Amino acid sequence: xxxxxxxxxxxxxxxxxxxxxxxxxxxxxxxxxxxxxxxxxxxxxxxxxxxxxxxxxxxxxxxxxxxxxxxxxxxxxxxxxxxxxxxxxxxxxxxxxxxxxxxxxxxxxxxxxxxxxxxxxxxxxxxxxxxxxxxxxxxxxxxxxxxxxxxxxxxxxxxxxxxxxxxxxxxxxxxxxxxxxxxxxxxxxxxxxxxxxxxxxxxxxxxxxxxxxxxxxxxxxxxxxxxxxxxxxxxxxxxxxxxxxxxxxxxxxxxxxxxxxxxxxxxxxxxxxxxxxxxxxxxxxxxxxxxxxxxxxxxxxxxxxxxxxxxxxxxxxxxxxxxxxxxxxxxxxxxxxxxxxxxxxxxxxxxxxxxxxxxxxxxxxxxxxxxxxxxxxxxxxxxxxxxxxxxxxxxxxxxxxxxxxxxxxxxxxxxxxxxxxxxxxxxxxxxxxxxxx
Numbered sequence: 001x002x003x004x005x006x007x008x009x010x011x012x013x014x015x016x017x018x019x020x021x022x023x024x025x026x027x028x029x030x031x032x033x034x035x036x037x038x039x040x041x042x043x044x045x046x047x048x049x050x051x052x053x054x055x056x057x058x059x060x061x062x063x064x065x066x067x068x069x070x071x072x073x074x075x076x077x078x079x080x081x082x083x084x085x086x087x088x089x090x091x092x093x094x095x096x097x098x099x100x101x102x103x104x105x106x107x108x109x110x111x112x113x114x115x116x117x118x119x120x121x122x123x124x125x126x127x128x129x130x131x132x133x134x135x136x137x138x139x140x141x142x143x144x145x146x147x148x149x150x151x152x153x154x155x156x157x158x159x160x161x162x163x164x165x166x167x168x169x170x171x172x173x174x175x176x177x178x179x180x181x182x183x184x185x186x187x188x189x190x191x192x193x194x195x196x197x198x199x200x201x202x203x204x205x206x207x208x209x210x211x212x213x214x215x216x217x218x219x220x221x222x223x224x225x226x227x228x229x230x231x232x233x234x235x236x237x238x239x240x241x242x243x244x245x246x247x248x249x250x251x252x253x254x255x256x257x258x259x260x261x262x263x264x265x266x267x268x269x270x271x272x273x274x275x276x277x278x279x280x281x282x283x284x285x286x287x288x289x290x291x292x293x294x295x296x297x298x299x300x301x302x303x304x305x306x307x308x309x310x311x312x313x314x315x316x317x318x319x320x321x322x323x324x325x326x327x328x329x330x331x332x333x334x335x336x337x338x339x340x341x342x343x344x345x346x347x348x349x350x351x352x353x354x355x356x357x358x359x360x361x362x363x364x365x366x367x368x369x370x371x372x373x374x375x376x377x378x379x380x381x382x383x384x385x386x387x388x389x390x391x392x393x394x395x396x397x398x399x400x401x402x403x404x405x406x407x408x409x410x411x412x413x414x415x416x417x418x419x420x421x422x423x424x425x426x427x428x429x430x431x432x433x434x435x436x437x
Contacts, residue, residue: 032126
């Protein structure tokens with residue numbers, strides 16, 4: 001096995017580094033960092049060679065994350081990604097800082113709480129990466145320089161015919177050594193280098209055997225695990241996940257091959273999926289692999305929906321019903337509520353109503369929820385900074401506002417139009433009535 005293939009295989013299984021070493025058992029709450037005597041340019045050059053080991057899949061999470069209240073056996077499809085920063089030190093060396101982000105799919109007994117979650121790293125992945133960087137830099141520092149066949153001839157002074165001829169620096173063959181060998185057999189340093197390379201190769205071969213055996217065992221475990229029937233898998237990489245089931249809709253992100261998502265709803269052309277927590281999206285049905293059992297269930301649901309459509313629509317004007325309420329972080333990037341705690345209401349279309357309702361109906365229902373939640377939240381010592389309404393329907397939509405904005409509107413300081421302009425509506429056309437509605 002060549003040195004290149006050996007290193008490539010070791011990097012492929014670097015995520016199982018805890019099998020080989022238990023030196024870093026303490027959890028770290030801050031990025032791991034280490035100082036190296038090499039310059040910033042030299043370190044960055046070496047980091048490019050290790051780029052493939054800076055991210056990848058985790059076959060197991062145990063041993064890589066800090067303890068939490070969640071059960072690790074409920075997590076699947078673990079990934080890690082290292083963010084690396086290099087800065088120069090005053091002595092001319094480099095300071096390397098490594099931060100690792102670990103994500104995995106969490107299967108909750110309550111399916112509405114399932115989704116991808118970020119797990120805290122305990123520092124082993126960061127330390128292992130810094131160890132590999134240190135080994136690579138040390139190997140470069142101890143590797144023997146290329147031997148020149150002859151030193152450049154010195155210029156002979158024109159007016160000094162007695163000047164001595166320059167001596168050659170080519171190595172002389174010694175007893176027992178090949179004429180073309182780059183090592184002098186009598187040199188202790190080069191002898192140690194040969195022994196070190198042989199020892200390292202033997203250790204690497206043993207590690208490869210152990211890692212290969214461990215990988216086969218993990219693959220067998222994953223193969224025997226029961227696979228949820230309500231998940232769809234993406235067929236090809238760069239598959240767009242859209243904000244709504246319409247051609248040309250906003251692209252949330254591009255999914256990669258074999259990514260799996262929980263099915264919320266589907267029709268002939270689109271599948272409504274849960275991305276993570278409260279985040280949802282739409283993917284073309286032709287781009288997904290759908291379980292056969294779920295296809296059968298979908299046909300039964302279609303017959304049920306057909307019966308529902310024949311029932312009279314509600315006459316009390318209530319087209320929606322609240323499915324879930326919770327206090328959580330704002331699930332978006334709106335600056336007014338970014339990173340703050342909010343009251344989140346998940347809304348579904350009421351039985352007997354049309355699968356899609358007009359923007360005016362959504363706006364009026366959202367308005368009533370804002371007023372109701374404001375009255376309840378102001379009566380208690382709450383940490384919520386605003387109210388969020390998410391419509392879990394085929395046409396979707398999310399509306400959010402802050403408590404101070406509702407207060408100004410209720411006090412008459414803001415007109416209704418000014419109030420809605422200060423709210424977060426995504427997408428706006430889902431809530432703002434168009435002509436003819």
